[in-house]
Amino acid sequence: MTAISKPSFPAATILGYPRIGPNRELKKALEAYWSRPAENPAQSVLDTLAQLHERTVRHLSDLGLTDAAAIPADTFAVDQTLDTALALGAVPARFRADGFRPAAPDTAQGIELITALSRGTDRLEPLEMTKWFDTNYHYYVPEIGPDTPLSAHPESLIERFVTTRDTTGAITRPVLVGPVTLLLLARPETTDAPGTQPFDRLNDVVDLYIQLLTALKDAGVPWVELDEHALAAEGWDVPRDTIIDALTKAYTRLSFPSNRPDILVAVGYGDAGEAAQLGLAATDIEALAIDLDRGNEPGEAALEAWGERPLVGGVVGGRTVWRTDLGRASETLDRLKATARGPVSVGTATPLLHVPHDVERETALDPDIKEWVAFADQKVAEVVTLSRGLSDGWSTVAAELGKDALIRSRRAAHPATNRKEVRARTAAVQQRDRERASADERRAAQAQRLNLPPLPTTTIGSFPQTPGIRTTRADFRAGRIDQAEYTQKIRAEIAQTVRTQEELGLDVLVHGEPERNDMVQYFAEGLDGFVTTQHGWVQSYGSRCTRPSILFGDVSRPAPITVDWTRYAASLTDRPVKGMLTGPVTILAWSFVRDDAPAREVADQVALALRDEITDLEAAGTAVIQVDEPALRELLPLTLADRPDYLDWSVGSFRLATGGAETATQIHTHLCYSEFETVLDAIDGLDADVTTLEASRSGSGIVDGLAAGNFPRDVGPGVWDIHSPRVPTFDEVAQRVRHAAKVIGADRVWVNPDCGLKTRGWPETEAALDRLVAAAVTVRAELTHDDAASAPSVAAASADTTARAAEGSLL
Ligand code: MET
Numbered sequence: 001m002t003a004i005s006k007p008s009f010p011a012a013t014i015l016g017y018p019r020i021g022p023n024r025e026l027k028k029a030l031e032a033y034w035s036r037p038a039e040n041p042a043q044s045v046l047d048t049l050a051q052l053h054e055r056t057v058r059h060l061s062d063l064g065l066t067d068a069a070a071i072p073a074d075t076f077a078v079d080q081t082l083d084t085a086l087a088l089g090a091v092p093a094r095f096r097a098d099g100f101r102p103a104a105p106d107t108a109q110g111i112e113l114i115t116a117l118s119r120g121t122d123r124l125e126p127l128e129m130t131k132w133f134d135t136n137y138h139y140y141v142p143e144i145g146p147d148t149p150l151s152a153h154p155e156s157l158i159e160r161f162v163t164t165r166d167t168t169g170a171i172t173r174p175v176l177v178g179p180v181t182l183l184l185l186a187r188p189e190t191t192d193a194p195g196t197q198p199f200d201r202l203n204d205v206v207d208l209y210i211q212l213l214t215a216l217k218d219a220g221v222p223w224v225e226l227d228e229h230a231l232a233a234e235g236w237d238v239p240r241d242t243i244i245d246a247l248t249k250a251y252t253r254l255s256f257p258s259n260r261p262d263i264l265v266a267v268g269y270g271d272a273g274e275a276a277q278l279g280l281a282a283t284d285i286e287a288l289a290i291d292l293d294r295g296n297e298p299g300e301a302a303l304e305a306w307g308e309r310p311l312v313g314g315v316v317g318g319r320t321v322w323r324t325d326l327g328r329a330s331e332t333l334d335r336l337k338a339t340a341r342g343p344v345s346v347g348t349a350t351p352l353l354h355v356p357h358d359v360e361r362e363t364a365l366d367p368d369i370k371e372w373v374a375f376a377d378q379k380v381a382e383v384v385t386l387s388r389g390l391s392d393g394w395s396t397v398a399a400e401l402g403k404d405a406l407i408r409s410r411r412a413a414h415p416a417t418n419r420k421e422v423r424a425r426t427a428a429v430q431q432r433d434r435e436r437a438s439a440d441e442r443r444a445a446q447a448q449r450l451n452l453p454p455l456p457t458t459t460i461g462s463f464p465q466t467p468g469i470r471t472t473r474a475d476f477r478a479g480r481i482d483q484a485e486y487t488q489k490i491r492a493e494i495a496q497t498v499r500t501q502e503e504l505g506l507d508v509l510v511h512g513e514p515e516r517n518d519m520v521q522y523f524a525e526g527l528d529g530f531v532t533t534q535h536g537w538v539q540s541y542g543s544r545c546t547r548p549s550i551l552f553g554d555v556s557r558p559a560p561i562t563v564d565w566t567r568y569a570a571s572l573t574d575r576p577v578k579g580m581l582t583g584p585v586t587i588l589a590w591s592f593v594r595d596d597a598p599a600r601e602v603a604d605q606v607a608l609a610l611r612d613e614i615t616d617l618e619a620a621g622t623a624v625i626q627v628d629e630p631a632l633r634e635l636l637p638l639t640l641a642d643r644p645d646y647l648d649w650s651v652g653s654f655r656l657a658t659g660g661a662e663t664a665t666q667i668h669t670h671l672c673y674s675e676f677e678t679v680l681d682a683i684d685g686l687d688a689d690v691t692t693l694e695a696s697r698s699g700s701g702i703v704d705g706l707a708a709g710n711f712p713r714d715v716g717p718g719v720w721d722i723h724s725p726r727v728p729t730f731d732e733v734a735q736r737v738r739h740a741a742k743v744i745g746a747d748r749v750w751v752n753p754d755c756g757l758k759t760r761g762w763p764e765t766e767a768a769l770d771r772l773v774a775a776a777v778t779v780r781a782e783l784t785h786d787d788a789a790s791a792p793s794v795a796a797a798s799a800d801t802t803a804r805a806a807e808g809s810l811l
Pocket residue numbers: 460461462519580628630670672755756757758
C-alpha cells in the first residue's frame with residue numbers, strides 16, 4: 001500500500017434498493033415491451049427506468065440519505081450481473097453471430113440485447129439463470145470464455161449519473177458487480193473448450209473496469225461501489241487462495257490510476273474473511289462495506305491493515321423483513337468505532353432488493369404484527385437513525401431505541417409466537433417419526449398397489465394457469481362469486497385437466513393446481529402462523545416478482561388444505577392421482593421467516609402440519625403424494641462449515657413431514673432451479689421413493705451424475721424444458737429417456753417434464769406431453785425388443801422404426 005487517503009464517505013448508506021418499483025412499474029414496462037414491442041418500444045422501458053430511478057433518488061433523500069454518494073445508482077433493467085456484463089461488452093459468440101452487438105445497458109440497443117440474452121430468441125438459447133448466493137433472487141449467468149471479446153460501455157452509467165444530478169441535485173454512486181465476483185459467477189461460453197474458466201480473464205476484465213472508472217471520473221462521479229459478494233461464499237471452482245491472490249492483484253491495479261472515482265468495495269451475504277479483508281487492505285481502495293448482520297466483526301489484524309480509511313458497518317440486514325434490533329446494532333457499531341482506526345459509517349448488510357418497498361402500505365396487516373416488520377423504507381430509516389446515534393450520541397435517538405425495545409418485548413410476549421401445544425408437539429418428536437419402512441419393502445408394496453409400466457409417465461403438478469383460472473380466483477377473493485360457484489369452476493378445471501391427461505395416456509395424474517396462486521402462499525394461507533401481504537412484492541428474476549408470506553408465529557394446521565380437490569380429481573379416473581404438497585424447506589425458503597425461533601424448530605412445526613395433511617390424503621385413498629422441495633439447494637449455506645447443520649434440519653424436516661406415510665404410499669419429491677451435484681447425498685437422505693429433477697438443460701450432466709453417484713432411488717430427470725414455449729422434438733425426448741434408462745436402469749426411471757406447467761399454454765403442453773408419452777412408450781418397446789434379442793444396451797436401439805412410426809403419428 002502506498003498512500004493512505006482519507007476521503008470522506010457518507011455516514012449513512014444502503015448497498016441497494018428494490019428496483020422493480022412500488023407498483024411493479026418496471027415489471028409492467030418490461031412485459032409490455034416483450035409482448036407488444038410495436039406499441040411499447042425499448043424506449044418505454046428506458047423511460048420507466050429513468051422515472052423509477054428519479055423517484056428512488058428523491059425518496060431516499062427524503063428518508064435521510066442526503067450526503068453525496070449515499071444513494072446507490074442501482075437501477076438495472078433486469079439484473080445487476082447482466083448489466084455489468086454488458087458494461088464490459090460480454091456478448092456470447094452465438095449472439096454476435098446472429099447480429100447482436102455490444103451495447104451499454106440502458107440504451108435502446110442495450111434493452112434489446114438484455115431481452116435477447118435473458119429470454120433467448122427463436123434461434124438462440126438464453127443465458128442460464130441461477131440463484132444469487134443463498135437467496136431467492138436469480139441472476140443471469142454471464143458467459144465469458146477465452147475468446148469472448150470485451151469492450152467498455154460506460155455510457156449509460158454516466159448518463160444516469162448526470163441526469164440524476166441535473167434533475168434532482170443528488171450525487172449518486174454507480175454500482176457494478178466487482179470483477180472477481182463477476183467472473184466467479186460467470187461460466188464459459190457453451191462452445192468453449194472444457195477446463196477454461198472465466199476467472200482466467202481477470203486481467204482483461206480489470207483493464208475494462210479501469211476504462212469504466214476513468215470515464216466515470218471524467219463525468220464527475222466521486223464514488224463507485226463494486227460488489228464483491230462472492231468473497232462471502234465458498235465452494236467456487238477456483239481455490240480460495242487463488243481468489244484472494246487475484247483479488248489483491250485486481251484491486252491493486254484498479255486502485256492504482258489517479259484518474260478514477262473513490263472505490264467502495266462491498267461484501268454482503270456473509271463474512272469476507274480476514275484473508276480477503278487483508279488482501280483488500282493491501283490495495284489503495286478507499287472504503288469497505290462489511291456485513292455485520294451475518295458476518296463477523298473484523299479482527300484486529302484487518303482493522304490495523306485497513307488503517308484510517310472509512311468502514312461501512314452493515315448492521316441492518318437486507319434479507320429479512322424484521323425490524324433491526326437497534327440496541328444490539330448500536331452496541332456492534334460502538335465496538336467497531338472503538339476498534340477501527342478510521343471513520344465508521346452505517347449501512348445495510350446486502351442490497352435491499354430482497355425485501356418489499358414499504359410496510360406502511362400494508363393496511364390489512366394485523367397491527368400487532370405490522371409493527372414488528374421493516375421493509376426497505378423502514379430499513380433505510382433504521383440506517384439513518386443508527387448513523388445519527390453513532391455520530392451525535394445515542395441519547396439523540398433514545399426515543400427510537402426505546403420504541404424498538406418496547407416492540408421487541410411485545411413481540412416476545414405475543415401469544416402467537418409461543419403456543420404451548422405446538423411447542424410440545426415438536427418437543428415430543430422422536431427419531432423414529434422421521435423413518436419409514438425400508439426402501440425395498442416400500443418399493444415392493446407400492447409396485448403391487450400401483451402396478452405401473454416401466455418408465456412411468458407423470459407431470460410435476462401444475463397445468464396451464466389460464467386467464468380464466470386467474471379470473472376465477474380473483475373473483476372469489478373479491479367476493480364477486482361465492483364459494484359454491486368457485487368450487488364448481490375449479491372442479492371444472494380439474495375435470496378438464498384429468499380428462500386431458502387420460503387422453504394423453506399419462507400414467508400418474510395430477511389435479512393441476514388451478515386453485516393455487518403460488519405453491520407456498522397457498523399453504524401459508526391454510527396454516528396458522530403466517531400472514532400474507534398486499535404489496536409485498538420482491539423481484540425473483542427478470543420481470544418476475546413473488547410476494548412471500550410472512551411466517552411470524554408458531555405454525556399449525558387448522559384444517560385439511562388439499563384433500564377435497566385431490567379427492568375430487570381421483571373420483572374422475574381409475575388412474576392414480578398424485579397428491580401435491582409443498583415441503584417444509586421450500587415453505588421456509590420462499591417465505592419471510594421469523595427470526596425469533598431456530599429454523600430447525602420452525603421447519604419441524606411446518607413438517608408436522610404437512611404430516612397431518614399426508615395422513616388425511618391417505619385416508620382419502622391417495623396412493624402417491626409428491627412433496628416439492630425445489631428450494632432445498634437454495635438455502636444451502638454459503639460456507640462449508642455451516643452446511644452439515646442445515647442439511648440435518650432441512651432433510652430432517654422433510655422426513656418428519658413424510659415419515660408417517662404408509663409403506664404402500666409412494667412419496668415423490670421434486671427439485672428444480674439449481675445444480676444438485678453438491679446435495680445429492682441430501683436428496684438421497686430425503687428418503688423419497690421417487691425424485692423428479694429439472695435436468696433437460698444440463699445435457700446429460702445430471703443423469704450421468706446420478707448414475708455415477710449410484711443414486712439409489714427412482715428418479716425422473718426432466719425431459720422437457722418447460723421454461724419456454726418451445727415443444728421438444730420426439731427425438732430429443734426419446735433420446736433423453738433412452739439415455740436415462742441406459743445409465744440409471746429402466747426399472748428406476750420416470751418420464752416427466754422439468755417442472756410444473758403453470759406458466760405454459762395448453763397447445764404446447766398437449767403437444768409436448770404427447771411426445772413425452774410417445775417417447776416413453778417407444779423406449780419401453782425397445783426394452784422389450786432388446787430383452788428378446790438380448791441386445792447389450794438400450795442406447796444401441798436408436799431411432800428405429802418404432803420411434804419413427806410413433807413420431808409420424810404425432811406430426
Ligand atoms: C418450482 S417447483 C413447482 C412444483 C409444483 N408442483 C408445480 O408443478 O408447479
